[in-house]
Amino acid sequence: MISKTAAKFLVVAGLFNVVIWPRFAKAIVDDDRAWAGEHWHSTPQAFFWVHAVLITTAIVIGLGVLVVGVRAHRSASSASGTSR
Template sequence: MISKVAARFLIVAGVFNVVIWPRFAKAIVDDDRAWDSEHWHSAPTAFFWVHAVLITTAVVIGLGVLLVGVRAHRSSAPKA
């Protein structure tokens, strides 16, 4: 059983990951190192793909943490 405090921490950590990483993705897409030449008109570089994998992984883990936190918070609620 996870305490309410721990469940809230997981919820905050999950929300943080789901909000922050997509913003970082935009910064990567706008970075000149992500493309061979012009943005969106050339092949993505290894820089782009490495960050795409990292961002996708972080968001998926963040969603999992958020889900665990929400379920733990609901299960620790007093039963009526």
Template sequence: MVIGRASAWLLTAAGVFNIVIWPRFAKAIVDDDRAWAGEAWASAPTGFFWVHAVLIVTAMTFGVIVLVIGLRAHRSLRVSS
């Protein structure tokens, strides 16, 4: 499969975006009162916390995969030029 230069840049940008944005969202979830049954980090996490934790881990995983594909496409374009 051949990925063009514009697609390689788009994949790289999408991967970087996901890696930059989702940790900030994770901090917001941890700081949210709905994430904990009582005091933050001193009580059990709620379903709200776990659902968002799965969402964040999945999105970050896909972000890394997309970033790797974009970087490999850049490398293959450089080698073939």
């Protein structure tokens, strides 16, 4: 079983990833290196695709960590409530 403190850490880490990475994605989309010409109207370059894969992976992992943290926190809360 995970402690409440560890569960809270996982929730914070998951939320951090879910909040920060989409902001980074916006920065990548706005970067001239991501496109062959005009943004969204030209071919995406390798710079775009590499970062798209990294960002997607980080968000999926962040969501997984968030789910584990929330479940662990609920489990720790219910376990501490029944032991009183």
